[in-house]
Amino acid sequence: MAYLDNVAVFVRVVELGNLSAAGRDMRISPAVASNRIKELEKHLGVRLFNRTTRQLTPTEQGRVFYDGAKKVLDAVADAEAAVSALSGQPRGTIRVTAPLGLGRRLLASGIPEFRDRYPDIEVRLRLSDHDVDMMREGIDVAFRLGVLEDSSLRMRGVLECERVLVAAPSYLDKRGEPKSPDDLLAHDCLMLRYPGAREHFWTVRTSDGPRKLDVRGPYDSDDGDVLTGWALAGHGIVMKPRFEVEPFLREHRLKTIMTDTPPIPVQLAAVYPHKKYQDPKVRLLLDFMAERCQRMIRDILDGH
CATH class of the missing domain: 3.40.190.10 (Periplasmic binding protein-like II)
Incomplete structure (x- = not known):
């Protein structure tokens, strides 16, 4: 098993790009991960990685070995799953x-x-x-x-989830309540944004079908709960699955808006x-x- 463990560490280092990330993923220290790579290189008699201060990239031999090693680990995982199914445990x-x-x-x-x-x-x-x-x-x-x-x-x-547009009463008292998609374009909208995010628009249902809205606002975050907190504090309007904000709606800390043109549900x-x-x-x-x-x-x- 020691050799297979070394192979597994090697595969995760290739996939994650550095020893620390692979170590965290496999719950071992970077030092242990490094030693396992060295043992594997010694066994194979080749250098598997080109090393820089920040990243490890596989050598040509490393890339060839990765392709085969990945197949071996996948086959072992499949075999373990098959045995598990037969054993009932x-x-x-x-x-x-x-x-x-x-x-x-x-x-x-x-x-x-x-x-x-x-x-x-x-x-x-x-x-x-x-x-x-x-x-x-x-x-x-x-x-x-x-x-x-x-x-x-x-x-x-699993379930189709209703989404709602909500804001704190204090925000609506200050800025007014949007009644239509066009009104929403003039409001502070709290956006979930991060590198690579795909949903840069809010899509609502209208009598003419779905409409994409290029909403804007002074705040965005890559953490949806941060957006909810900002909405509760009166900083803008947020789009959320209803189950996430239902307790705040029941307590009247948030209010649902634009119920005639709600966001499309999410799966x-x-x-x-x-x-x-x-x-x-x-x-x-x-x-x-x-x-x-x-x-x-x-x-x-x-x-x-």
Whole structure:
């Protein structure tokens, strides 16, 4: 297993570009990761990386070895999944990612319950409002609010989520309440922005069909909960899945606006590489979290 561990470290270093990131991903120190690479290079008799102060890039031999090593690790993972399915005792690690608000409200509290049911399965949850490269980051399942654009992935729909435009009463008292899409263009809109973000517009439903609005505002963030906080403080209008802001609406700390031309709904879905659905532990997590998300969103919207 020591050799296979060394190979696994090498693959993650190639994919993540440096020892520290690979070490964090595999829960080992950079020093241990470095030693494993050195052992592998000694065994193979070649240099696998060109080293700079900030990054490791694979040599020609390293690129060739990576292609073969990745196939070997994938084959081992498939074999372990097959044995797990036959034994009826799923085990191993699942890497899961989700947006911050969704992960905090719906997923995080469910992981201990999932582990109680399946103690041999470890779940590593990474929350980020950025788009995560699943293949590069080694993610098994991503829960997303939005459309699937990567054809190399499969999607399992969980629930269609209503979205709303909301603002604090203090903001509306100061700036007035927009009644139409054109009115919204003159307001401070709080935007989720980060490098590579795809949704730079707000799309609302009108009698003539969906309309994209090039809204603007003095604030943007890559953290959706920061945007909610700014809205609560009266700094602008934010577009959110209703389940995220329902408690604030019920407390009258936020108010829904433009109910005649609401944002188009967003699909809550689980996304995963094609082959991962054959892994029983992944299927168990998908079933568990899909049911939990549906139930919790219903409870939130019902005021429970």
